[in-house]
Amino acid sequence: MESVDSNFPVRHRKFSLEIKGNKTEIVICSYEDHILVIATQIGAMGTILHARKEEGMSVEPTFSVSVIFGKRDEPMLIATARRLIDHISSFVPSKPLVLSLGLKDHSSETLKEIVAAVIENRLW
Amino acid sequence: METEYDQVLHSVAQVKIADQTGVNQDEDGVKVSCFTEVLDDVTLHFQIIRLAKQIYVWIGYNSAKFGNLYAAASTRPSNTVSVATVLGGTSDNTGSGIAHRLVMKTGLNIIMACNIPKNNPLLEAKAEKMLMRKLIDLGYTMPTPLRAT
Numbered sequence: 277m278e279s280v281d282s283n284f285p286v287r288h289r290k291f292s293l294e295i296k297g298n299k300t301e302i303v304i305c306s307y308e309d310h311i312l313v314i315a316t317q318i319g320a321m322g323t324i325l326h327a328r329k330e331e332g333m334s335v336e337p338t339f340s341v342s343v344i345f346g347k348r349d350e351p352m353l354i355a356t357a358r359r360l361i362d363h364i365s366s367f368v369p370s371k372p373l374v375l376s377l378g379l380k381d382h383s384s385e386t387l388k389e390i391v392a393a394v395i396e397n398r399l400w
Numbered sequence: 401m402e403t404e405y406d407q408v409l410h411s412v413a414q415v416k417i418a419d420q421t422g423v424n425q426d427e428d429g430v431k432v433s434c435f436t437e438v439l440d441d442v443t444l445h446f447q448i449i450r451l452a453k454q455i456y457v458w459i460g461y462n463s464a465k466f467g468n469l470y471a472a473a474s475t476r477p478s479n480t481v482s483v484a485t486v487l488g489g490t491s492d493n494t495g496s497g498i499a500h501r502l503v504m505k506t507g508l509n510i511i512m513a514c515n516i517p518k519n520n521p522l523l524e525a526k527a528e529k530m531l532m533r534k535l536i537d538l539g540y541t542m543p544t545p546l547r548a549t
Contacts, residue, residue, distance in 0.1 A: 285464035319452025
């Protein structure tokens with residue numbers, strides 16, 4: 277479901293899917309200088325991560341991904357943010373990602389489905 | 401003599417929250433509300449995303465920039481409100497005060513992104529008032545909000 281207000285400067289898209297029996301709500305918002313993705317199964321934002329592409333001299337892109345709020349001992353969440361910023365930066369290189377994951381399980385199958393769903397419904 | 405700033409502050413304090421009975425907690429799904437208000441020569445954009453146990457708010461000042469991100473909630477045992485700057489910002493953050501007062505008045509668990517520039521307390525107060533009104537209108541406030549002591 278896409279935002280219907282064409283005058284509002286921030287576009288957003290909201291949808292819901294079921295992953296391993298858990299209802300997952302996803303909201304993607306595109307601000308002028310950030311992309312916000314919220315994926316929640318618990319009704320709250322959960323762990324919030326920040327990811328951006330680093331300005332670098334080398335040919336290979338480097339990314340800086342960190343947890344800014346919440347669980348800091350879950351590498352799968354960081355990997356998810358890394359995967360998404362990789363995708364985002366190939367379309368809009370200058371927009372960092374704020375990713376919020378409020379999930380009941382942090383298994384790789386769940387996270388892969390979330391990444392696939394976000395990319396399929398992307399706003400960048 | 402009361403300055404305009406004091407007047408706005410007073411009216412913000414007087415925005416009363418009636419006790420809500422039967423708040424529909426069963427309503428599933430995430431709800432996104434967006435609206436824009438124009439004040440003098442300033443455009444304020446508001447985005448409210450209601451999750452079941454938390455509310456995300458974005459306030460845009462003339463642009464669609466994300467701004468600084470704050471998390472605010474009431475903390476046990478004494479029901480005081482804590483605010484953390486999660487992304488960006490320096491110590492004199494404009495949004496943290498708004499987040500703090502929002503939680504005090506509404507009892508909600510709030511994540512707020514705000515790019516209102518600093519040194520503009522009047523604008524801050526007006527934005528806060530608009531946001532409070534909208535949150536009440538949408539019925540997102542808790543039945544027994546925390547009161548400022």
